[in-house]
Amino acid sequence: MHASSLPLPRPLLERLAAYHQIATQHGELGNVSIRSGHLAALLDIDPTLVRKDMAALGVVGRPKVGYPISAVLPRLDHILGLTDRKNAILIGCGDLGSALARYGGFSKYGLQISALFDADEAKTGRTIAGLTVQPMEKCRRYIEIFRIEMAILAAPAGCVQELADWLVARGVRAIWNFAPVHLKVPVGVVVRNENLALGLAQLLHEIKRTKTAPSLAEAPEPTGTRLESA
Amino acid sequence: MHASSLPLPRPLLERLAAYHQIATQHGELGNVSIRSGHLAALLDIDPTLVRKDMAALGVVGRPKVGYPISAVLPRLDHILGLTDRKNAILIGCGDLGSALARYGGFSKYGLQISALFDADEAKTGRTIAGLTVQPMEKCRRYIEIFRIEMAILAAPAGCVQELADWLVARGVRAIWNFAPVHLKVPVGVVVRNENLALGLAQLLHEIKRTKTAPSLAEAPEPTGTRLESA
DNA sequence: TAGATTGTTAATCGATTAACAATC
DNA sequence: TAGATTGTTAATCGATTAACAATC
Numbered sequence: 109m110h111a112s113s114l115p116l117p118r119p120l121l122e123r124l125a126a127y128h129q130i131a132t133q134h135g136e137l138g139n140v141s142i143r144s145g146h147l148a149a150l151l152d153i154d155p156t157l158v159r160k161d162m163a164a165l166g167v168v169g170r171p172k173v174g175y176p177i178s179a180v181l182p183r184l185d186h187i188l189g190l191t192d193r194k195n196a197i198l199i200g201c202g203d204l205g206s207a208l209a210r211y212g213g214f215s216k217y218g219l220q221i222s223a224l225f226d227a228d229e230a231k232t233g234r235t236i237a238g239l240t241v242q243p244m245e246k247c248r249r250y251i252e253i254f255r256i257e258m259a260i261l262a263a264p265a266g267c268v269q270e271l272a273d274w275l276v277a278r279g280v281r282a283i284w285n286f287a288p289v290h291l292k293v294p295v296g297v298v299v300r301n302e303n304l305a306l307g308l309a310q311l312l313h314e315i316k317r318t319k320t321a322p323s324l325a326e327a328p329e330p331t332g333t334r335l336e337s338a
Numbered sequence: 339m340h341a342s343s344l345p346l347p348r349p350l351l352e353r354l355a356a357y358h359q360i361a362t363q364h365g366e367l368g369n370v371s372i373r374s375g376h377l378a379a380l381l382d383i384d385p386t387l388v389r390k391d392m393a394a395l396g397v398v399g400r401p402k403v404g405y406p407i408s409a410v411l412p413r414l415d416h417i418l419g420l421t422d423r424k425n426a427i428l429i430g431c432g433d434l435g436s437a438l439a440r441y442g443g444f445s446k447y448g449l450q451i452s453a454l455f456d457a458d459e460a461k462t463g464r465t466i467a468g469l470t471v472q473p474m475e476k477c478r479r480y481i482e483i484f485r486i487e488m489a490i491l492a493a494p495a496g497c498v499q500e501l502a503d504w505l506v507a508r509g510v511r512a513i514w515n516f517a518p519v520h521l522k523v524p525v526g527v528v529v530r531n532e533n534l535a536l537g538l539a540q541l542l543h544e545i546k547r548t549k550t551a552p553s554l555a556e557a558p559e560p561t562g563t564r565l566e567s568a
Numbered sequence: 569t570a571g572a573t574t575g576t577t578a579a580t581c582g583a584t585t586a587a588c589a590a591t592c
Numbered sequence: 593t594a595g596a597t598t599g600t601t602a603a604t605c606g607a608t609t610a611a612c613a614a615t616c
Contacts, residue, residue, distance in 0.1 A: 189542035207433035312419035
């Protein structure tokens with residue numbers, strides 16, 4: 109049971125997740141295999157890179173045909189850890205929290221939201237996606253009893269760091285944070301700060317870039333490292 | 339009015355957005371400046387890299403003090419395009435759409451959601467975040483009149499590609515897609531596929547990695563390129 | 569001053585791309 | 593067969609890190 113622990117670089121991980129999404133869609137359209145050129149075109153990357161990734165995944169393709177989707181998806185599932193069933197609690201049941209609780213996409217990837225909590229009494233008792241929103245007082249015991257290791261935070265930005273500290277102290281080892289705050293956690297705890305504004309920034313930047321780059325015969329960059337002339 | 343059009347690499351863009359978030363928080367705590375070491379520790383990167391980024395941004399720091407937040411934030415605002423005011427429409431007012439409409443974080447970054455649409459008659463007429471949900475029939479005219487260039491899609495996965503095509507044909511140039519589908523758009527149109535499952539995949543992978551890497555004296559990797567032994 | 573931190577060049581490292589052979 | 597596509601090595605490119613000087 110050897111499990112290598114290469115910290116897959118971010119861009120690679122993003123590609124793999126995108127391959128998964130695209131291959132799934134492609135398969136649902138009735139296709140049996142998928143070409144490197146197809147994936148590459150959709151992701152705007154070099155086909156060679158896709159082939160290299162496939163080789164690294166251990167998937168073998170056939171010239172003129174492509175890679176069998178039935179081989180690609182399980183490999184991606186495995187590498188991405190989507191097969192390991194995982195229970196999580198969700199804290200904060202406002203709009204975003206409710207959306208996440210109802211979001212069908214997670215269970216497909218092995219994530220089961222097993223309980224909902226909210227500090228706001230007005231929200232407790234409500235049922236979302238078949239689960240009753242519980243008061244925070246019950247959270248502690250729930251974590252202990254079910255040995256919860258993962259929490260999804262959709263609570264207000266102001267209290268989310270405190271909440272995270274509290275969860276970590278109670279044994280939670282992975283936090284998926286949707287509040288627009290950068291959480292600090294001790295080593296050994298995994299955190300992902302979702303930061304929607306980051307996505308927005310990327311989009312805005314891209315828009316700006318494509319708009320202000322009409323002429324190909326622009327004055328060549330003075331070979332500095334400045335991101336932009338002041 | 340020279341605007342260089344360097345396609346800022348993804349990791350850099352992510353760092354910049356994270357700097358923005360952290361520097362903002364740090365400033366709200368009453369600090370006037372921020373150190374490269376502080377940013378580096380939070381992001382788990384090398385301090386040198388932060389300093390290089392700051393230099394590229396054109397921000398000068400002071401030894402023993404750090405970088406003035408009042409200089410850092412405006413530069414980041416500008417590079418990330420957060421200062422350019424931008425109107426967008428939001429299509430799909432389920433839980434996720436509602437959450438996005440109410441999400442306060444966007445307006446702070448220059449994004450104004452100016453209208454909501456939904457194909458479901460049960461949802462039209464409702465008011466979310468001060469805006470009335472309008473039927474899709476009104477969407478076309480709205481785009482034309484207000485020359486909308488950006489759309490946020492929180493519609494069901496099944497119809498979102500068709501929707502995107504339709505929007506692009508009507509002049510929309512940027513799409514922020516929250517449906518778990520990889521959208522294809524013509525060149526010249528900017529799309530960001532938000533893909534929440536990707537975030538999940540990264541988190542799961544990280545969990546898996548840290549869990550299965552207890553011994554440092556593991557058998558050395560056979561110097562292949564395989565992501566994992568089969 | 570001493571010490572911490574910034575600034576910057578050079579070295580390293582790794583990821584992407586180019587080229588081309590192999591295969592269906 | 594011809595043509596398209598995979599597979600793989602070598603070359604390139606760019607990003608990160610190391611080292612150290614400069615500065616408060």
